[in-house]
Amino acid sequence: MATSSKIFITRENGAVFSAPGLSWASARKVSEVLQHDMENHIYLNNIEFHGASPEPIQLQYEREAKRQRAAFPRDETVIQSFYNKKEFMKHMYQEEQYSNFLAFFQREIDEKGVTKVLNEYLFGGDELAESLLSRMVAGIVHPIMHLGSGAEFQQPAIIAQAIAQASVHKDYLGDGFFQPATKVSASDSERSMNLLGIMEAMRADSKVDGILKRAGAEVSKHCSQWTVPEDQIQEKLVEMINTTIYWTATAQNPRKQLKLDFYFIHAVNLSIFFKAFTDFPYLSASNKSRLLEMKGRMDLLIWASRKMPEPQPDDILNYPIHLGWPEVFVNSYLHPSDDGHLAKFVRTVAFAEELCRPYESSRNLKNLPVMGICGSKSEI
Template identity: 45%
Template sequence: MATATKIDLSPVTDSGIYSSNVREDTARTASEILQDDMAAHHVFFNDQHFHNHIPHQLLSIYALGAAPEDIKACYERNKSYQRPVLPTSQDVIQSMHDVAKFQEHLGKEENYPNFLAFFQHEIEAKGVGGVLGEYLFAGDERAENMMCRLFAGLVHPLIHLGFGIEFNQPAIVAQGLAQTAVHDDWLGRTFFLPAEKMAGGVGKPGQKSLLQLINEMRADKALVQSVQWSDSNKIKDGVLHRAPEQMLKYASQFTVSEDQTEERLADMINTVAYYTGAAQRPTREMKLDFFLIHCVNSSIFFSKIINLPSLNQRSKLRMLEWKGRVDLLMYTSRGTPDLLLDEVANYPTKEDWSQIFARSIAHPGDDGHLAKLARALAHGQKVCQAYESKNPEMPIKGDMWLRIGNIAVDSTVHEEDKPMWIRSTGFDEAWEQAHI
C-alpha cells in the first residue's frame, strides 16, 4: 500500500487518468526505482534549478505500457546527472509547525529535504486531502504563499504534484509540495493574484473561452511586441515588464463558474494543443516548442483535480482559472507565434497511438517530456471528442490529435546536431539557432 514514505503502484488502482496496457511487473519495478530516486536524489539536478524529471518520466512510460527493462533503462540514463539528496535538519523540520517559521523557510533550495520530511509527516497524520486543504487551499497567508509558488518554475511543481495526485501516491504528493515550497513566489504576486483580483475573485461566469482570448491577444500589438529575443526571462523581463496591464487584462477575463467546469477544461486542453502543434514555419522542418509543451503536459492532471472529492468547489475553479492564465502568459512569452493549423491538418498519420507510445518509451534521448506529451495528447483527444459537435470552433478535432502525436515523435528523432525541441518559437532567432 502506498504511504507518505512508500511508493507502491498497482495497475488496478494506480494506472492514471490515461493509460494503455499497464503491466503488473512494471508497476513493481517502477515503485522500487521511484523509491530509490526519492531516497538518493535532490529535486534539482544543477545550480540553475533544472528539475529532476525521473518521477515524471517513469510514471508516464509505466502508464503507456512500458516493460520493466524500459523503466530500468530510463533510470540508468537519467540518474547519472542527478545531484545527491541534501541533509535534513530535525530542528528545521520541527520549526515548520510554526506558521511564521514555515514561511521563513520558503523559497530556499536547501530546505527541500526538510519540507519533504515535514509534508510526509503531515500526510501520515492528516491524509493527502487534509494536507492539500490546509497548505494549498485554505486561503490563509501560508496557503496563499504556497499557491503563489505552485505555478512557478515552468509549472514543474504543479506537474510533480499532479503526478502524485493522479497516480494516488502520497509520497509523490509530498515531493510536489516540498518542490512547491522551495520555488519563488514572484509570479504569483506579480501575475496570478492581481489577475484574480481584477477578475473580481474566483468562479465568475466566463464570457470568453481561452481560444477567444488567445486570438484577441494575437491582435494586440503592444502585447505582441512586449517580448524580445534578448530578454533573459521572457516572462519577467519581457511581457510582465513591458506590458503588465495588457497581460493582466486578458488573463483576468479567463474565469470559470461551476457550470462551465467541464467545458472550460476541454477548451483549455484543446487550446494549448492547438498553439503547441500549430506554432510552425512553412519553410522549416516541423518542431514543437519546449516551453509550450509544458502547457499540454500539465493539462492532463486537471481531469483528476476537478473531480477530487476532498477539494472544495472554489479550489477546483481557482486551479483551472490559474492554469488557463498561465497558458495565456506562456503563449505570449514565446513571441506570440503564428498558428498554422493547416500544418497540423495536413501532417501524415503514419503511426497510431500504440506506435507513438512505443517510440516515446524507447526514445534514447528523452527525459520524460516526449512521453508526457504523447500521453497528454491522447488524453486530450478523449476529453475533447464530446465537444466537437457542440463547439465546432475548437481547432483541434478528429485525427488532428494523432497528427500532433506524429509530429511529436517525428520531430524529436535523436540526432546529434539537432535539438529535440525549439525554444521560443515565435522568434526567427529560435529557428536559426536550432539549425532547422
C-alpha cells in the same frame, strides 16, 4: 500500500489514461525507481509512468539519474520549526531546505491525511497557502505536475514531494500576475472570453510582449478574461486541453521542420492532471474552478512569453499519419534522447482525444479551434 514515504504503483491505481498491457513487473519497476528517486534532490528527475516494460523504465531512469544531485541532510530543529507558519515562510525559496520540507509534509500527511494537508497548505486562504499555491506553477509548472502525478496515481509520497518542491521555488507570479488578474476578473466579470478569443486579442494588442516586467498590467488584464464558473468545470476542462494542444501543435515556422516548443510541451503535459484535480472528491467546486482558472491563465502567459506565434494549422492537418497509438507509445518511451517530456506529451494527446471526442460535433463548446485534437476538420 502507498504511504507518505513509500511509493507503490499498481495496475489498478486509477490512472486518468494509460496504455494497455501494463504488467505487474512494470508497475513494480516504476515504484522501485521512483522510490530511489525520492532519495535524491528534487531537481532533475523525470519519469514516465505508462506502457513501457521494466527494462526501458530502468534504462531511462539510469540515464537521467546520472544528472541528479544528492539530497541535502535533514535538520530536525528546522523541521520542527515549520509547524510555525511564519518560520516556515522564512525558509521558502531555499533549495537546501527541500529535504526538511519533504520530511515535514510526510509527517503532516501521516498525521492529517492528504485531504486535510492539501486543503490547509494549498487552499487554506492564509498567506502561506496563497504563496504555496502560486509557487506550484513556478519552475515551468513542475511542482504542480508532480502534484498531479501523486493525485492521479494515489501516491501520498509524491504529493509530499510536490508541496516540498513548491516550497523551494520562488513566488514570482502571485503579486505580479495571479492576484492582479483575479482582481480585474472580479471587477469585470462580464468580459469573460474563451481562450482562443483572448489569444487573438493579445496578438492584436501592441502593448503585450509576454514579459511581465514590461507589460504586466496588459498581460494580466487579458488573462483575467479566462474564467471558470463552478457549473462549467467539465466544459472548461475540455476547452483548456483542446486549446492548449492546438496552439502547441500549430506553433510552427513555415520555413522550418515541424517541431514542438519546449515550453509549450509543459503546458500540454500539465493538462492531463487537471482531470485528476477536477475529479478530486475532497476539493470544493470553488477550488477546482480556481485551479482551472490558474491553468488557463498560465497557459496564456507561457504562450505570450514565446512571442505569441501565429497558428499554422495546415502544417498539422496535412501531415501524413502512418502510425497508430500503440506504435506512437512505443516510439516515445523508447526514444533514445527523450527524458520523459515526449512520452508525457503523447499520453496527454491520447487522453485528450478521448476526452474531447464527445464534443467534436457539438455546439456546446463554441469558438474552439476548427482543428479538433481528434483530427477532425469540423468545428468542435
